[in-house]
Amino acid sequence: MTDDATDPTLTPSQVIGVAATSAASEATTLQPASGKLPARYALGGALGVGGMGEVVLATDSQIGRDVAIKRMRVAPSPGAIARFVREAKIQGRLDHPAIVPVHELANDDEGQPFFVMKRLTGTTLAEILAQRTFSRQKLLRAFADVCLAIEFAHSRGVVHRDLKPANIMLGDFGEVYVLDWGVARILGETEERDATPVLANDDQATEAGAILGTPGYMAPEQLRGESLDGRADVFALGCILFEILAGEPLLPRGRDALKATLEPVDARPSQRAIASDIPPELDEVCARATQLDRDKRPTARDLAMCIERYLDGDRDLALRKNLAITHLDAARTALAAGDGEVERSTAMREAGRAIALDPRSSDAAALVGRLMLEPPRETPPEVTQHVNALGEVTIRQKARVQAGVMVAFLLFAPVFYWLGVRSDALAALFAATVLFELFVMLAFAYKRRAVTNLDAYLLTCVNGISIAILARLFSPFLIAPPIAAVSVVLIVLDPRLRWGKILLITSIAALSPWVLELTGVLSRTMGATAAGDLVLHSPLVRCDLPRAEIVLALALLTMLTFAGLTARSIAVSHRKALASIELQAWHLRQLVKR
Numbered sequence: 012m013t014d015d016a017t018d019p020t021l022t023p024s025q026v027i028g029v030a031a032t033s034a035a036s037e038a039t040t041l042q043p044a045s046g047k048l049p050a051r052y053a054l055g056g057a058l059g060v061g062g063m064g065e066v067v068l069a070t071d072s073q074i075g076r077d078v079a080i081k082r083m084r085v086a087p088s089p090g091a092i093a094r095f096v097r098e099a100k101i102q103g104r105l106d107h108p109a110i111v112p113v114h115e116l117a118n119d120d121e122g123q124p125f126f127v128m129k130r131l132t133g134t135t136l137a138e139i140l141a142q143r144t145f146s147r148q149k150l151l152r153a154f155a156d157v158c159l160a161i162e163f164a165h166s167r168g169v170v171h172r173d174l175k176p177a178n179i180m181l182g183d184f185g186e187v188y189v190l191d192w193g194v195a196r197i198l199g200e201t202e203e204r205d206a207t208p209v210l211a212n213d214d215q216a217t218e219a220g221a222i223l224g225t226p227g228y229m230a231p232e233q234l235r236g237e238s239l240d241g242r243a244d245v246f247a248l249g250c251i252l253f254e255i256l257a258g259e260p261l262l263p264r265g266r267d268a269l270k271a272t273l274e275p276v277d278a279r280p281s282q283r284a285i286a287s288d289i290p291p292e293l294d295e296v297c298a299r300a301t302q303l304d305r306d307k308r309p310t311a312r313d314l315a316m317c318i319e320r321y322l323d324g325d326r327d328l329a330l331r332k333n334l335a336i337t338h339l340d341a342a343r344t345a346l347a348a349g350d351g352e353v354e355r356s357t358a359m360r361e362a363g364r365a366i367a368l369d370p371r372s373s374d375a376a377a378l379v380g381r382l383m384l385e386p387p388r389e390t391p392p393e394v395t396q397h398v399n400a401l402g403e404v405t406i407r408q409k410a411r412v413q414a415g416v417m418v419a420f421l422l423f424a425p426v427f428y429w430l431g432v433r434s435d436a437l438a439a440l441f442a443a444t445v446l447f448e449l450f451v452m453l454a455f456a457y458k459r460r461a462v463t464n465l466d467a468y469l470l471t472c473v474n475g476i477s478i479a480i481l482a483r484l485f486s487p488f489l490i491a492p493p494i495a496a497v498s499v500v501l502i503v504l505d506p507r508l509r510w511g512k513i514l515l516i517t518s519i520a521a522l523s524p525w526v527l528e529l530t531g532v533l534s535r536t537m538g539a540t541a542a543g544d545l546v547l548h549s550p551l552v553r554c555d556l557p558r559a560e561i562v563l564a565l566a567l568l569t570m571l572t573f574a575g576l577t578a579r580s581i582a583v584s585h586r587k588a589l590a591s592i593e594l595q596a597w598h599l600r601q602l603v604k605r
Contacts, residue, residue: 046119052080052127064095068130071114078114082125092124094193099126101169102192109160109187132183135190137176140254145181150255151318153179156187158248158315164189165241165311168198172239174247175228176254194224198240226268227260231303234272242305248314249278249300256280256289261301275303291334292321338365339375346382358382405584407456412577413474413498414452419569420445420477426562431553437484438551444477464509467502471513474498475520484551486536487525490563493570495521497577 048054048069055068058079069080083095096116103113103126115127136153139145157179164171171178172194180188224233230246233239253261257280262271278301281289296317302308309317342361345354359382365375421442432438451473455466478498482491499517503510527533538546547554 046082046121046123048080048082048119048125049117052078054080069127071127077130079128079130080125081128082119083123087123096124098193098195099124101195101197102128105164105167105169105192107160107163109156109189110164110192111188111190131180131188133180133186133188135177136179136181136251139181140176140258143258147255148322151322153181153187154248154252154255155315155318155322157189157251158311158318160187160189161241161244161248162311162315164195165244170196170198170239170241171244171247172196172233173224173228174244174251175225176251179251196239226266226272227262227264229268229272230305231273232305234269241311242308245300245308245311245314246305248311249297249308252293252300252314252318253278253280253297256293256297257283259283273303276301290321292317336365338362339378342378346378355382408580408584409502409577410452410455412573412580414449414456416494416497416569416573417445417449417452419573421449423562423566423569426565429558431555433549433551433553437480441477441480441484441551444473444480448473448477467509467513468516471498471502471516474502475516478517479520479523482521482524483533483536484549486547486549487522487528488537489547490566491521493574497570497574500577 051071051073052069053072055070058066058068060066064081064083066079066081069078070076071078081099083092087095099113099116102111103116106112111131112129113126114129116124117126118124136150139150157174161171161174169192171189171192173191174189178189178191180186180190182188224247226234228247228250230239230243233243233246250261261276261278262268278298279289279294280297281291281294296309296314299307299309300314338361342358342365345357345361348354358378362375362378362382366379451470455470478491478495481494485491495517499510499514502513524533524536528535528537534548534550536548536550538548540546553559
């Protein structure tokens with residue numbers, strides 16, 4: 012697209028072989044060019060067709076290479092012919108690796124002009140940005156080459172006036188090309204303009220008429236129709252750099268860009284792409300290149316040098332220190348506003364940016380260390396949820412230990428029969444209770460949902476029934492008390508549970524048989540002789556010596572074993588947690604160490 016609605020120049024996609032039809036060609040029916048070219052060119056298929064021109068593939072038989080030939084179509088106006096020839100001459104005079112060379116400018120047998128160019132293969136920057144197929148470093152290196160090519164054109168007195176991603180191509184073998192010089196201007200030359208600007212339908216198309224260029228990439232002075240120089244191209248380069256870094260255009264597309272171009276805009280890509288970690292040097296150069304005041308813009312060479320310094324690892328230390336101070340002040344302001352989750356999160360983020368920009372800043376290091384090592388007054392919900400999740404793991408571990416205790420009790424069933432069972436009913440009741448508690452323990456150990464206070468009360472009640480039966484069978488003060496103590500310890504290790512109620516339920520379960528014995532509801536399991544000797548009576552088993560002593564010794568060893576394993580497991584978990592916390596604290600201290 013060019014400065015006239017009937018201009019024969021084509022878009023970059025047409026030059027590289029992608030068929031396209033412009034808005035002008037859709038509105039006008041034209042016949043293909045009929046003039047014959049010199050015999051040395053064997054024509055192939057069309058690479059693209061525009062409103063008044065076409066690009067065709069050809070083979071130069073004299074040299075034996077593929078070329079692209081751009082030629083006029085039927086009945087061009089004298090003005091269109093003049094602009095066509097001007098485009099070829101401008102492109103041909105710019106002898107630079109990033110500008111497509113023109114091999115020949117001539118007329119066909121009907122006197123219509125054509126020019127022969129290098130045939131390109133590659134992908135436009137617009138397509139690359141849409142597909143996100145290249146790394147940032149590769150795009151920045153290509154962009155630096157584009158800046159130097161534009162600086163070369165400026166040194167030859169040529170302003171491109173239509174720089175945009177669609178007019179930049181990355182070749183298949185590392186080449187970089189700046190395309191479509193159809194609206195380029197030679198400084199010092201006068202040019203004819205139409206009276207009324209016309210905006211094409213395509214958001215990416217070049218605007219025709221008095222205003223030349225593509226909305227969203229045109230400089231403000233270009234939109235106002237003022238005289239232009241290379242600084243207009245620099246504005247477009249800044250817009251392209253912004254799009255490379257932020258992943259989105261700086262300005263809107265189409266007609267909305269016309270108003271936005273004349274208004275101040277925050278051209279720092281870091282403000283649009285917060286998660287992209289955009290270096291401050293590139294942030295600053297984007298803002299400079301897109302200044303409304305063109306006197307404040309750098310040259311295209313300055314842009315290239317800034318990009319190359321960044322890619323070479325050089326950093327603007329003064330700029331980074333100033334930005335670090337700004338972020339540090341923001342962190343202090345946020346922390347001064349309060350010690351809540353939002354304030355600390357903002358302060359941590361800003362302080363982290365400060366220390367990333369200036370690793371030697373002792374103030375930033377001290378603030379980061381304070382935020383990391385001093386806990387907030389209120390625990391953040393995410394931390395509470397994580398701690399609760401770890402508590403669930405601990406509960407399941409304890410449930411598995413208690414399930415092991417129940418299995419051990421079941422293993423004592425043969426021992427009871429070895430002693431001699433007095434009541435099969437009591438033995439069956441005890442076994443049923445132990446089996447039920449084992450089922451509950453396994454359910455707690457392997458269920459997926461969180462354990463609630465209601466679950467804990469249910470567990471305590473079931474466990475209390477077992478303790479009450481043991482208190483009845485072996486007297487309230489023999490076997491039941493240590494088992495009750497271990498059960499309470501295992502349950503109340505979770506600080507979320509109401510341990511007072513659990514302790515009350517377990518105490519009632521352990522002492523209720525004794526109270527019932529005192530009130531005469533149950534027969535006594537404990538007595539004393541006239542000489543003051545303690546006598547124990549079990550309604551379940553006969554206590555023949557030494558069998559009873561062996562059973563009691565085994566029961567004692569079992570309880571000690573499970574108590575020891577439980578305490579050991581808790582101690583190991585606690586030590587691991589402390590070690591993990593201390594290790595993290597040590598790492599944090601090293602991170603912020605001055």
